[in-house]
Amino acid sequence: MHNTRYAPSGMVCSVDHLASAAGLTMLERGGSAADAAIATNAVLAVVAPHMCGLGGDLFALVHEPARGGGASALNASGRAGSGADPARLRAEGHVRMPHLHDIRSVPVPGCVDGWTALHARHGRLSLAELLAPAIRLADHGFPASPLMVAGAVNAARRPGGSDFASVRAAGDRVTRPGVARALRAVAERGRDGFYLGEFGQGLVELGAGEFTEGDLAAPGADWVEPLKVRAFGHDVWSMPPNSQGYLLLRSLAIAEGLDLPASPRDPAWAHLLAETARVAGHDRLDVLHEAAKDLLDPAETARRRALVDPGSRLRLRVPSEPGDTTYLCAVDADGMGVSLIQSNAAGFGSMVFEPRTGINLHNRGIGFSLKPGHPAEYGPGRRPPHTLAPALITRRDGTLRAVTGTMGGDAQPQILLQVITRLLLHGEEPGQAVSAPRWRLGTGGTGFDTWDAPDDAVLDLEEGATWADGLAALGHRVAALPYGSSFGHAHLIEARADGMLAGAADPRSLVGSAIGR
Numbered sequence: 001m002h003n004t005r006y007a008p009s010g011m012v013c014s015v016d017h018l019a020s021a022a023g024l025t026m027l028e029r030g031g032s033a034a035d036a037a038i039a040t041n042a043v044l045a046v047v048a049p050h051m052c053g054l055g056g057d058l059f060a061l062v063h064e065p066a067r068g069g070g071a072s073a074l075n076a077s078g079r080a081g082s083g084a085d086p087a088r089l090r091a092e093g094h095v096r097m098p099h100l101h102d103i104r105s106v107p108v109p110g111c112v113d114g115w116t117a118l119h120a121r122h123g124r125l126s127l128a129e130l131l132a133p134a135i136r137l138a139d140h141g142f143p144a145s146p147l148m149v150a151g152a153v154n155a156a157r158r159p160g161g162s163d164f165a166s167v168r169a170a171g172d173r174v175t176r177p178g179v180a181r182a183l184r185a186v187a188e189r190g191r192d193g194f195y196l197g198e199f200g201q202g203l204v205e206l207g208a209g210e211f212t213e214g215d216l217a218a219p220g221a222d223w224v225e226p227l228k229v230r231a232f233g234h235d236v237w238s239m240p241p242n243s244q245g246y247l248l249l250r251s252l253a254i255a256e257g258l259d260l261p262a263s264p265r266d267p268a269w270a271h272l273l274a275e276t277a278r279v280a281g282h283d284r285l286d287v288l289h290e291a292a293k294d295l296l297d298p299a300e301t302a303r304r305r306a307l308v309d310p311g312s313r314l315r316l317r318v319p320s321e322p323g324d325t326t327y328l329c330a331v332d333a334d335g336m337g338v339s340l341i342q343s344n345a346a347g348f349g350s351m352v353f354e355p356r357t358g359i360n361l362h363n364r365g366i367g368f369s370l371k372p373g374h375p376a377e378y379g380p381g382r383r384p385p386h387t388l389a390p391a392l393i394t395r396r397d398g399t400l401r402a403v404t405g406t407m408g409g410d411a412q413p414q415i416l417l418q419v420i421t422r423l424l425l426h427g428e429e430p431g432q433a434v435s436a437p438r439w440r441l442g443t444g445g446t447g448f449d450t451w452d453a454p455d456d457a458v459l460d461l462e463e464g465a466t467w468a469d470g471l472a473a474l475g476h477r478v479a480a481l482p483y484g485s486s487f488g489h490a491h492l493i494e495a496r497a498d499g500m501l502a503g504a505a506d507p508r509s510l511v512g513s514a515i516g517r
Helices: 017-028 033-047 087-092 111-122 129-141 147-155 177-189 191-195 198-207 212-218 247-257 266-279 298-305 408-425 430-435 468-473
Strands: 005-007 012-015 057-063 072-076 222-224 225-230 234-238 326-332 336-347 353-354 359-361 389-396 400-406 440-443 459-462 478-480 490-495 501-502 515-517
Touching: 005 389, 005 490, 005 515, 012 017, 012 033, 012 234, 012 501, 017 033, 017 129, 017 326, 033 057, 033 087, 033 111, 033 129, 033 177, 033 326, 033 336, 057 111, 057 389, 057 400, 072 111, 087 440, 087 459, 111 129, 111 177, 111 191, 111 336, 129 177, 177 191, 177 198, 177 359, 191 198, 191 212, 198 353, 222 515, 225 247, 234 247, 234 430, 247 266, 247 400, 266 298, 266 408, 266 440, 326 400, 336 359, 336 400, 389 408, 389 478, 400 408, 408 440, 408 490, 430 490, 430 501, 468 478, 501 515
Parallel strands: 459 478
Antiparallel strands: 005 501, 012 326, 012 515, 057 072, 057 336, 072 222, 225 234, 234 389, 326 336, 353 359, 389 400, 400 490, 440 459, 490 501
């Protein structure tokens, strides 16, 4: 099942072959890895609305050898509108943010701000050239992917969801004329063409006081300082808060100090990593907010590592309070690597559509708290805690080793912990590391509620895993699930020391593609 692709001078991995092809075209035209990532993401915004889109958010990590290696980080996650009023939601009886069908769980979408910020710093080709493949597909049509079909039926029933009325089966032609207009506006006028144009005007009207034109006028993407840890002889980089990237890094730092078995097939391997994820993240709802600091304190990492018992499942006794996302990565001939993740949160997002363009809006506002005084409380201009956590790996000498990431809601750090450990510790090929069966901490059903009751989480095991009996003997409650997208879509490109690139798209995506030149 595992299938690693190789290329000498450039590679793109994504969840859809049409998107990967668009990114590769930009590399062949002399574009940078950033150009390839933007073109790939733009196509995904058209053909994969069940995972991402112009109405969602974006994070990216960039490795640029010309600037001394390491990584730079782009936070293009949206902020709540000026009309955000937590007291009103509480007065209506809400104890947590509405999951679907409510504009108040829709921060200003950051995707287009992310594209334009990434392009301004790292782009070589024009935005018009980068967006042309996506515009063409939106205008003339594309085949519905197998994973889109079920959600498309529900989306078509919602006001503004008429783009999906024709979808009955995989391969049905879908056109998205409003999305094409929005993309042309970006190509012609940059971010203002989107936020102050047809889409922005429609969003302000739809919000009925939630947003002002001023909320949309201010660029919403920021270059920020990434987080990193040393693990398995490498520096692993991820996003700082408001991202949950710290959970991946803390988990890797804990895991490196454990006596992991030589084979990932050993149930003790899954046990130790699952316990690592639990002790790393059990208090996430209490500590993650956009101003959080010192989440990678070495002493705290050591304290949590000491809680992991090789012989049994830990009872945490510390109360604490399947998302849809898409990840893509690109590496160019100059060694620039881009690790980019873009998301609606849940499926088609909030299932609220901006009516003029038909763009479905994310529901990343579900990350806010409605507890009065909580540091992540819903409020004007605030960014919600985010599950998005891309990763970038460099060697000791600062050269790029890999770019990787995954969809998966709360489980993203858990999935990447397994993929990265397989790659760096066990020396697996990208295709092996990405396709191998996974575990995840079970959720209550939304994909964003793992940490509501971390002691109650069942350990979900993907079909093909060899760990069930051993984990049960160690005190885990386990559940068997089919092989598939319940365990994310992870993609990975490895930059080898000999200059060759090796990459893999997740087979769980069904139509994903890793292609190179």
